[in-house]
Amino acid sequence: MFSLFILLLQRLGIILVLAFLLVNVSFFRKLIAQKSLKAGIALIAIFTIFTIISNLTGVEITRNNSLVQAPFLTGLPQSDSIANTRTLVITVAGIIGGPLVGSVVGFLGGLHRVIQGNFSDYFYIVSSTLVGLVSGLLAKKLKHNTSYPSPGMSAALGLLAESLQMVFIGIFSGLALVKLIIIPMILLNSIGVSVFISILNAYLSNEQQLKAVQTHDVLNLTNRTLPYFRQGLNINSAQQACRIIRQYTNFDAVGITDRVNVLAHVGAGEDHHLAGQAVLTDLSKHVIASGTARFAYHQAEIGCPHAGCPLASAIVLPLIVNDKTIGALKMYFTKAERLTSVEENLAQGLASIFSSQLALGMAEEQSKLASDAEIKSLQAQINPHFFFNAINTVSALMRTNVDQARTALLQLSTFFRSSLQGVTETQIPLKQEKEHVNSYMSLEQTRFPDKYTVIYAIDAAPEVQVPPFCLQVLVENSVRHAFPNRRKGNIIKITVKQHPTALNIIVADNGIGIKKELLARLGQETITSSTGTGTALANLNRRLIGLYGNESHLQIKSSAAGTTIKIVIPNL
Incomplete structure (x- = not known):
């Protein structure tokens, strides 16, 4: 039993490393925030892959309860069994995606287990589907706002799910197998569910704190830029606004243009992106002409003709007043990997606010005239x-x-x-x-x-x-x-x-x-x-x-x- 515990602990480590990598992918975080059919299908695909990995990395148990180690279990005799982390993944799928996602992932995971076992042990299809459904229903009641169940409640759900699986194994495969695997599988899968959900909750909590700080900074930033943008879009107001924007953000360079010329550029590249000169980059020209935002994740996409330009990634957004593009707001990094969805969302919000401030300035000017x-x-x-x-x-x-x-x-x-x-x-x-x-x-x-x-x-x-x-x-x-x-x-x-x-x-x-x-x-x-x-x-x-x-x-x-x-x- 101790040997099985150590082997399963290694398999659990694989799943948790994959979980950590998954949570750090912005695409996955966007999926769990959505409540659409498309998002549900994507979550089913992701967690089904995880369940298949769990099946393939399981520990084979022979008829006489001997353990067989193999890198991947693509197939096994009908008489043998597998100890794995499949129930952990199905439980997490139910907690994150709800009962529908959990039950479908459970069904597909159970089906793969049947195929892996040379079409034996069909009860895994029913038991795994039931695990996903029950986990999803209980988690839905325990979920609070944007947070998932606490580590303790997640562990309890993992324990319940694995216990349900053991009931089926005991009925269809015998109590001898249950006695061998019940303690390591219940213990490790419960811990695994708790750790998986804790990783997700920690990341979401940090993201919320970052948003709070960011919102506070945006309020201060907009308060300081308002007097300048109310003056209209000119070289003086743009220079002052760019300095303030760079002070309150982590961009390496910030620029503002009208429809033809650069009005201000503060930071990296300011030696050749000069105020009063024509807009250089193809990216900015496209945004001004189309009135739509563009993101550049590589230096080549920016299209700056100046040799040795340090700008490696960019966000360029139109400044729109009365449905007309009057210029562009440009934000740059010198390292492409620093451009993330957080910066993209921040820049889009700032462009909307600055457009409103410019509209206010234009309205005030019209009022004077x-x-x-x-x-x-x-x-x-x-x-x-x-x-x-x-x-x-x-x-x-x-x-x-x-x-x-x-x-x-x-x-x-x-x-x-x-x-x-x-x-x-x-x-x-x-x-x-x-x-x-x-x-x-x-x-x-x-x-x-x-x-x-x-x-x-x-x-x-x-x-x-x-x-x-x-x-x-x-x-x-x-x-x-x-x-x-x-x-x-x-x-x-x-x-x-x-x-x-x-x-x-x-x-x-x-x-x-x-x-x-x-x-x-x-x-x-x-x-x-x-x-x-x-x-x-x-x-x-x-x-x-x-x-x-x-x-x-x-x-x-x-x-x-x-x-x-x-x-x-x-x-x-």
Whole structure:
């Protein structure tokens, strides 16, 4: 029994080394995060290969319980048996992939064992399938958020799985074989499952911590680059931004271009990637022309014509404002192997944020040049208090839920991008305005979970044209004023209905209502009060009348049961 224990320990080492290598492959980590059929098939293929390796590296046990060592057991007599780590792999497949993946891997692993044994011991097909199914079902109940079961629970699952296998072996192969293999196989396979899952959990935990640190750095970085990108895309702003980006990241060089020339290049290669000169690399030219991101994993893919250029790998992303590529953000390494999925995700997020910052700068410039005072009043709707509250929420979430922090940051970007687009448009599609409301409410729900319920009742085409902010201003008005002391049960209903002659928009809430002395003045003038000024509603009312005439003015009804605001947009 001790000899079998040592031999199985060696086989376990092979599986755990393969497990360590597997967990370090980004493709595998992406698979376990997905819940698609394609990902499930890929996991089945990976773990089936592992089970076959376990069968091939097993220890042969003859009819008289002698141990036979061989590098690979491609086949064995029907009278002989194998001690191996197959159950370990099937159990892990169930824990990671769920009951479906576990049972299919178990079936295929058991089928290979039958073929390996010259089509004997068919019970392995049933027992292995059952092991995968049970492991998957139990692990599904024990899994917590993104973490898999603890080492102790994983070991318990391994023990249960191997015990189930021993029951079948005892029934169909006899108790003598069970007595020989039960202790080493249960012990080692339980430890193996625990170690395998511990490796995975440790890597995922480290990855989450890295994301938290990265998100914190991104917030600081974007805060410092904002003043420069708001100046627009020029040599001075690009130089300052590149220095800040390089300071907060581990890239060896950072560059920014417009559509023709290099505006800034800081770091390796700055002796020939000079500001004011034409873009050199083929990679950057392609990104600017196509408006799509490109990744270079070898020096040749960058396409720099300068002999001796030290840049070995690159991420080049378009800077897009109002659906037009105005330049490119370039990030380089001097060693190709340093470019990983972490850097790719970081760069893509930064490009999106910088594009929004540039859009903000362009919107501000347009505001300065525009003679239409209404555009300025629209721009004032970007509430600085809302912005700082959202940033504080993201900062708090980084300590508790990194994925939710990233989602909130993307929603904040969407909100401000929609706000900036609305500055220069008099009408936008209804679906765009709805997305603007959704991003706003998503951020509010992040700050105050379960406080608000938004109900849509839309009977109109998604492309129907409406004034920008017409829904968002009314919804924000309800959020800020309708529910001062209620944490739950706060309902905002948005109704949009297309009639033959007009589009009716109604936003209703079940809040405390509006005081009678304010009701007649609301939407007509600025009101001084402790909760607000009514400027947003007044601006919206003036825009509606200016666009569609007096019949489109805000119609406000309010009582102790709530407030209803109606807009009528005539068909033009």
